[in-house]
Amino acid sequence: MANARALDKRRKSIKNIRKITRTMELIATARFKQAMDRASAATAYTNRVTGLVANLANTGMELSHPLLESRDNPRTSLQLVLTSNRGLCGGYNGNVLRLASDNQQQLADEFPTSLMEVSGKRGVTYFENRQTALAETFLQFEDKPKYEEVEQIANRYLDAYATGMIDRLDVCYTKFSSIARQEATVETLLPLGTLVDGPGDLEQGSEGQGEIEFLPSAESILQEVVPMSFKVKLFKCFLDAAVSEQVARMVAMKSATENADELIRELSMTYNRARQGQITGELLEVMGGVEALKN
Amino acid sequence: MATSSHLEEGIDVTSGARVLECVVVTPEETAIQTPAQFIALPLFDGEIGIAPGRAPMIGRLGYGEMRIREGGNLYRYYVDGGFVEVVGNMVSILTQRAIPADQLDEAEIEAALSDAKKKPANSPETMAIRDRAVAQASGQRWVARRER
Numbered sequence: 001m002a003n004a005r006a007l008d009k010r011r012k013s014i015k016n017i018r019k020i021t022r023t024m025e026l027i028a029t030a031r032f033k034q035a036m037d038r039a040s041a042a043t044a045y046t047n048r049v050t051g052l053v054a055n056l057a058n059t060g061m062e063l064s065h066p067l068l069e070s071r072d073n074p075r076t077s078l079q080l081v082l083t084s085n086r087g088l089c090g091g092y093n094g095n096v097l098r099l100a101s102d103n104q105q106q107l108a109d110e111f112p113t114s115l116m117e118v119s120g121k122r123g124v125t126y127f128e129n130r131q132t133a134l135a136e137t138f139l140q141f142e143d144k145p146k147y148e149e150v151e152q153i154a155n156r157y158l159d160a161y162a163t164g165m166i167d168r169l170d171v172c173y174t175k176f177s178s179i180a181r182q183e184a185t186v187e188t189l190l191p192l193g194t195l196v197d198g199p200g201d202l203e204q205g206s207e208g209q210g211e212i213e214f215l216p217s218a219e220s221i222l223q224e225v226v227p228m229s230f231k232v233k234l235f236k237c238f239l240d241a242a243v244s245e246q247v248a249r250m251v252a253m254k255s256a257t258e259n260a261d262e263l264i265r266e267l268s269m270t271y272n273r274a275r276q277g278q279i280t281g282e283l284l285e286v287m288g289g290v291e292a293l294k295n
Numbered sequence: 296m297a298t299s300s301h302l303e304e305g306i307d308v309t310s311g312a313r314v315l316e317c318v319v320v321t322p323e324e325t326a327i328q329t330p331a332q333f334i335a336l337p338l339f340d341g342e343i344g345i346a347p348g349r350a351p352m353i354g355r356l357g358y359g360e361m362r363i364r365e366g367g368n369l370y371r372y373y374v375d376g377g378f379v380e381v382v383g384n385m386v387s388i389l390t391q392r393a394i395p396a397d398q399l400d401e402a403e404i405e406a407a408l409s410d411a412k413k414k415p416a417n418s419p420e421t422m423a424i425r426d427r428a429v430a431q432a433s434g435q436r437w438v439a440r441r442e443r
Binding site for chain 2: 038041042045048049051052055056058137146147148159162163211212213214215216220221222223225228231235242
């Protein structure tokens with residue numbers, strides 16, 4: 001029979017771990033809500049930009065911009081991988097990194113030079129261990145990525161794309177589709193392809209409000225709207241990654257807490273049995289002594 | 296809603312009941328949501344004033360000062376490019392940043408401006424990049440200086 005005191009010690013340490021995982025779960029839940037609010041604020045912005053593009057498209061103007069068209073003989077590709085700074089979030093980082101490695105392999109086949117930039121300590125250590133050269137690393141993004149910081153990166157990409165330093169930009173991140181569903185995805189952000197996601201978006205612009213005046217001109221607005229929607233898309237990637245990270249941590253910590261509960265229950269049972277066994281043993285000893293004295 | 300401010304900006308007092316609904320949206324948040332009697336915005340090629348009853352329009356914003364007059368109050372912000380959309384009495388302003396004028400730091404702006412001026416400009420693309428950075432910094436400086 002196991003030692004009752006050793007069992008009790010183990011149970012106590014599991015109880016402490018359970019406290020920690022439970023707290024982390026609660027923190028992740030709170031952070032998830034905040035991150036979610038920020039993401040929906042960004043969605044409001046994106047919707048307005050989409051509406052604007054729809055209005056532009058309604059004028060019958062051809063939507064063409066250097067950022068929308070792919071280049072004839074591309075030379076350099078760049079992949080940005082978004083991972084988290086902290087662990088304990090289940091398969092979150094693993095999924096992204098696996099997909100990123102595959103995609104990087106593909107890019108390396110297609111392009112003479114393929115660069116990679118990584119955000120998040122987990123991703124950085126992963127690629128460092130595999131001796132992959134990283135062009136740039138970012139560690140400043142936590143659960144609340146700031147638009148200003150993302151914008152700096154976006155501007156750098158835009159400049160690099162305009163001057164021909166890069167010909168394609170892929171972002172590998174965890175897309176948040178619902179609280180029960182987050183998926184690691186690769187999105188090509190440069191060239192941007194189309195401005196509107198589906199033909200359905202084009203309808204909403206014409207609400208029978210008559211002629212819209214464009215100042216200074218529709219072309220000039222297009223010049224600005226394209227880089228802007230790129231920046232917002234990149235920002236959305238960062239926000240999605242942040243939200244998904246919190247969800248992943250929430251789920252991982254929830255199951256860790258449940259697991260700890262299970263362990264505690266089993267240990268309690270073994271402990272009680274061991275203690276009862278000990279008591280019975282002692283009683284038998286005492287009774288044996290009494291019997292011996294009687295004789 | 297009819298206050299003396301209507302007269303100051305030269306709006307017909309008879310339509311004083313009409314106010315603009317002004318919404319300023321940045322990618323991070325809805326920065327401002329307020330009724331307004333008059334809004335002045337920096338367009339790409341000059342300033343525009345929007346009063347109630349304006350015809351629908353979409354304008355490209357430059358880098359400069361946005362003024363919102365609401366009742367007796369005047370709010371001043373620096374807006375960092377973007378768009379303005381006027382539909383009916385709804386004015387939506389989409390911008391990357393809307394910074395209250397009193398929160399601008401002039402020393403920081405000066406540094407950004409001199410940095411921007413030092414950027415290389417040896418091809419049309421790099422020139423466009425530099426011009427943009429210079430325009431942003433000098434727009435900020437202009438708003439910050441008016442605050443004093």
